[in-house]
Amino acid sequence: MYSWHWQNWQGLPYLTCSLLEDWPHGFFTQKFWSRPPETELTKVLHEGASGYRLKQVHGNTVLTPGEISTQLQHLPQDGEEKSTWALADGLMSEQPLQAVWVASADCTPVLIADSHTGNVAAVHAGWRGTAAKIVPQAIYRLLTNGSKLVDLRIAMGPAIAGEVYQVSNQTALKVGASIFAYEEEEAMIHALQVLKEPPVLHDEQPGHVRLDVRRINYLQMEMMGISGEQIANAPYCTYQTPEHFFSYRRDNFKKVQWSGIVSIVTNN
Numbered sequence: 360m361y362s363w364h365w366q367n368w369q370g371l372p373y374l375t376c377s378l379l380e381d382w383p384h385g386f387f388t389q390k391f392w393s394r395p396p397e398t399e400l401t402k403v404l405h406e407g408a409s410g411y412r413l414k415q416v417h418g419n420t421v422l423t424p425g426e427i428s429t430q431l432q433h434l435p436q437d438g439e440e441k442s443t444w445a446l447a448d449g450l451m452s453e454q455p456l457q458a459v460w461v462a463s464a465d466c467t468p469v470l471i472a473d474s475h476t477g478n479v480a481a482v483h484a485g486w487r488g489t490a491a492k493i494v495p496q497a498i499y500r501l502l503t504n505g506s507k508l509v510d511l512r513i514a515m516g517p518a519i520a521g522e523v524y525q526v527s528n529q530t531a532l533k534v535g536a537s538i539f540a541y542e543e544e545e546a547m548i549h550a551l552q553v554l555k556e557p558p559v560l561h562d563e564q565p566g567h568v569r570l571d572v573r574r575i576n577y578l579q580m581e582m583m584g585i586s587g588e589q590i591a592n593a594p595y596c597t598y599q600t601p602e603h604f605f606s607y608r609r610d611n612f613k614k615v616q617w618s619g620i621v622s623i624v625t626n627n
Contacts (some may be wrong), residue, residue: 421449464532468618521571
C-alpha cells in the first residue's frame, strides 16, 4: 500500500516511507552510525530543525524536549560529570521543527506523525519496550497533546524479522501478555501462533519460538483502534540485510542506526 524509497545524502543511503512524505524523516543505515543525530543527521532532514535524542533503556517512558531538560536537572551526577542524555525510549515533539531520534540495531524504530497538528514521535521498541507497550504509550501522549487516532500516520522501520528471531518461551509470554491475558504458557503460545499473520512461529529448539516484534506492535495499535491503512512496515530485516543495517543478533557488537522525524507546521 505504501512505498519505501532509498534516498541519498553525500553518497550515503537512507530510507523513507511514502506514508510520512509530508514530514522530513529517515531510517538511516549503518553508513551514518558515527554521525551525531541531534546535530548532523538533523541537518540532513531539515536545516532549521533542532535535534533531540535519548539514552535508551528498554523501557516505556516517552519524553518531550522540555521534559528532557527537567530530567537531566534531577538525574544523579557522577562526580563533576553531568549526564548528557535523558533516560527514555520515546520522544514526542511539542512544537514545529523539532527532530526526534531513536537508535536501533534489531529493535523496531517507530516514527509517528499527526496530519492535523504536525507533531511527531520517535520510539525505540525492542521486545522489552513492546511488552511494556511503549508504542501505545507514545500514542496516548500524543492524544493528550491534541492528537486524534484517525490523524496518526505510523511507520515501523527496519528490524529483525520474526522468521530469524529466536527467543525463549518466557520472552514470548511477556510480549504476548501485551495483547492476550492467558496465564498458561501453552495457551499463550498457541493463541499467538494461530493468529492471522502470527507474531510467534515454531522453533526447532525446545522451549523456544520465533518472535515478530513488529507484528506485536501492529496488533497493539490495532487494538487501540488504529487501522491498517495508517501503518506501514518496512520490508527490510536488519539481520538479513548486512549491507545496510547493523544487527546485534548477527554480529554481536553494539553499533546502531538512527531513525528520526521532524515536526511541521500544518494548515489546520
